[in-house]
Every structure is written in structure tokens, then in C-alpha cells.
Amino acid sequence: MDLGKFSDGTPITEASLKAWKALSMEVRAERNLKQLDRLVVSWDTLVNLLDSEEYRINVTSNNVPSIGGDRSIVLFLHIPKVGGSTLAYVLNKNHESHHSIHANAPELEHKPYLLFKRDMLCDLVMGHHRINSILYQLLNRPVIHMTMLRDPVSRVVSYYDYLYTSKVHPLRHKAKQMTLQEFIESKEIVELENAQSRRLVGSLYRAPFRKKAGQSVTSPWDDTDQLLKDAKETLTSRFSLFGLTNDYTRFLLMAKKLLFWRDIYYVRKNVSKQKTVVADVEPRVIDLIRQRNQADIALFDYAKQLFDERCDQLDITQEKVDHYEALNTTYQDLLCSSQQLFSSTLPVSADL
Numbered sequence: 001m002d003l004g005k006f007s008d009g010t011p012i013t014e015a016s017l018k019a020w021k022a023l024s025m026e027v028r029a030e031r032n033l034k035q036l037d038r039l040v041v042s043w044d045t046l047v048n049l050l051d052s053e054e055y056r057i058n059v060t061s062n063n064v065p066s067i068g069g070d071r072s073i074v075l076f077l078h079i080p081k082v083g084g085s086t087l088a089y090v091l092n093k094n095h096e097s098h099h100s101i102h103a104n105a106p107e108l109e110h111k112p113y114l115l116f117k118r119d120m121l122c123d124l125v126m127g128h129h130r131i132n133s134i135l136y137q138l139l140n141r142p143v144i145h146m147t148m149l150r151d152p153v154s155r156v157v158s159y160y161d162y163l164y165t166s167k168v169h170p171l172r173h174k175a176k177q178m179t180l181q182e183f184i185e186s187k188e189i190v191e192l193e194n195a196q197s198r199r200l201v202g203s204l205y206r207a208p209f210r211k212k213a214g215q216s217v218t219s220p221w222d223d224t225d226q227l228l229k230d231a232k233e234t235l236t237s238r239f240s241l242f243g244l245t246n247d248y249t250r251f252l253l254m255a256k257k258l259l260f261w262r263d264i265y266y267v268r269k270n271v272s273k274q275k276t277v278v279a280d281v282e283p284r285v286i287d288l289i290r291q292r293n294q295a296d297i298a299l300f301d302y303a304k305q306l307f308d309e310r311c312d313q314l315d316i317t318q319e320k321v322d323h324y325e326a327l328n329t330t331y332q333d334l335l336c337s338s339q340q341l342f343s344s345t346l347p348v349s350a351d352l
Helices: 014-022 025-039 043-049 053-062 084-093 105-110 152-165 172-176 180-185 195-201 224-237 245-259 283-292 294-313 318-345
Strands: 073-077 100-102 124-127 143-149 241-244
Touching: 025 143, 025 224, 043 245, 073 084, 084 100, 084 124, 143 245, 143 294, 152 172, 152 180, 152 245, 152 283, 152 294, 180 283, 195 224, 195 294, 224 294, 241 245, 241 294, 245 294, 245 318, 283 294
Parallel strands: 073 124, 073 143, 100 124, 143 241
Antiparallel strands: none
């Protein structure tokens, strides 16, 4: 089976795939960061393109921007429990399904050919990945790179609620046996400790949990200051744009303006059936989350300031936010009404 090609033209074979997997996470991340430095369309480039009539016509006719004459790839790095399923819903509404794919890192590591349709890379790629994912070694066109970040305390609590009520996640049984405090204290669940920063630099796992018998393993990202520095640099320079979960509307307005999305109305997706109110969580549990997420907290504070500056740059005002949210409420009401009407008109089957 043809597994596709690496961006340098090297065929992906069992041998080359095995060689990639044998590399350390740090080496994979280093290679991918160089790839992103070469391919990512920067924030400044997107903003400058807004003055180009040719760019506007190209995006609206082809769904994806053409950068320097090359068709770009819209790539959404989905960090768990940041509102990414809702954003994927919006992305799918603005791209052709036969040029889109949702594939997470483990699946793509084993089946890299999924990224190709009719021997061409998809225009829209979504999924849970880290910067050290093989995904970035397959890209050969300009990349509109985006992600979402969330307040770390809210994210960790939401992750617990999600696992606790999930019917399919492999960690659901473990979460059901724990209180929230026991969950936060767990050393086995990698999403609980600076996971947003680690995903951006390519290292989700702390060195002690990667040790083999009798082997000492260290990583530069076990240093919180270094982890934060690298995560900031990646967010600023290697993502075209990013959003914040608690500022969803402004991100959608930002993406609409930069990428000329036609439809940014949404209903929330993948909402946990259990919802713990953060304000009701005991202070000592909140302190535990904050202790384990110092880099993520500092990264989120940095991201908020940069996001505000970018919204001001695009003139995304509160008036525009209020106008959109009123329209989106109408959209949600109409969608709910139509679903109820459809359900009420379905024929009732009878036992014969």
C-alpha cells in the first residue's frame, strides 16, 4: 500500500516510518519546528493580505487562501477540552468535506496515507496532535495553523467531567473511581500538568514517566521557565491565529475576517453531561491545579494580552460581538425548533 510521502519527497515505507518513530520527542519537535518556520503563514502576512482584492476573490472561490501562488492547508491543532469540537463544526461548514480530514496523532502515526485524498494533501486537517507529530513532516504547502487555548483551571475541571461521563474514552473507568482531588493528584494522566504548553512544544510527558528500567531520561521541558518560553515562541511565531475558549465570539469574527468564512454560527458540541462549577470547587483543589499548571497559567495570561491586541488590530469591537451573539442565539433557536418539528413529524412505528 502507498503510504504517501514525507514533505521532502521520501516515500513513507515501513522502514522510514519506523525510523521516524525511533527518534526522541525532542528531535521530532525540532524537525517539525523547522518545517513550521518554513511553511506557516504568519499573522502579519494574513493581516497584510486583507488589502488584496485578489486574495479575497481567491479565498471565496477556493475555500482556502492561495499564498504565493500555492494552495494553502488549514490545520487545526485541537487541544482537548478547549471548545475544539465546536470549532471543528464551524470549520466543516466552511470547507468541502471531500477535501477535509479529522485524524488524531496515534491514528496518523500508523496510517499517514489518510492525509492524502486523490494523491493530494487535504485542504483542511483537524485533530489532537502535538508539535512532534508526524503530521508536520507530511506538509508541503503553506499552512494556516490555528489552535484554541483555555484557562487551565477550567480546562482541567472540564476534562475530569468529560472523562467521568464518557462512554468511550479509555480513561473513563479510572476517572469514575476518583474524586476530583484524587484525579488532579494523579501522575498517570498526562493532560493534568501544563498540557497546553507541552502540546505546543511537542512533549506531553514528563521525563520521570518515560524512564525505562535503569535509564535516566531528562528533557529541557522539565524546566518550567524553558517550557513557557518555548510555548510562547511557538504560539506567537508558528500559529497563524489562535483563539480563547472564554472569548469564542471574537475568535470566530477574527477567522471570518482573515479567512472569509461564510458561516460562523454554531451550537456547542461535545458538552460534558456533568458540569462542575469551578467556583464551587474547594480552594485546596484549585491550588493543586494551579501548582501543576504554572507554565499553562502564564501562557494563557500571555495569550490573552496578545489576543486582545490582535482583536484591536482588526477592529473587532464589543458592538460587533453583541450583534453576532444576537444572531447566533436566533440561529440556535431556529435549529432547535426545526429539530423538534422534525422529531414530531416522524412516523411512529407499531409492533405488528
